[in-house]
Amino acid sequence: EAQVTQNPRYLITVTGKKLTVTCSQNMNHEYMSWYRQDPGLGLRQIYYSMNVEVTDKGDVPEGYKVSRKEKRNFPLILESPSPNQTSLYFCASSPSRVAVAGYTFGSGTRLTVV
């Protein structure tokens, strides 16, 4: 089944403790992206990647890092999480730079930083 898999689904952590949220797609998509969803703000893009080793900042990149060493994986790294990064995170992928078919989203990761 074609899908985007995120792990974990839920995560509670403490301020400053490094964490990684994994994202993997099995559709051979070139384009991958991370969003955070907050009430009243919709989805905001954190980082995106147009292919292996090609990443760029989205609208809200502060406090996040990403890497794209393999086409299928696009992990989101929080080096020193803070409470304002408490949010619902979605990974998405699409076949190409122009997302003709729309994006496929993962199931989300609900992160709480205390």
Added chain:
Amino acid sequence: AQSVSQHNHHVILSEAASLELGCNYSYGGTVNLFWYVQYPGQHLQLLLKYFSGDPLVKGIKGFEAEFIKSKFSFNLRKPSVQWSDTAEYFCAVIYNTDKLIFGTGTRLQVFP
């Protein structure tokens, strides 16, 4: 700046009522338009999309949307809603790039 506006933040309807959710985007040349739905506790799913051609687009589950270029709008409609349509609906736009810009979402509650 490129932006997407959804003016209805929260809509409450009874089953069988008609639905129209507004979406307006700022001018920016060629656009690709989408509506996504997020059912409670789930990820976003594509409802329908518009790239070119017939401005009236039909999607899944009886939804449709009309692209009106002169009004920069892409409103979502359904003639008769069901309880199972309770969800959050997001309009999204791509402006000549690969970046998908989302509106802030409209929460729809349908009561039996």
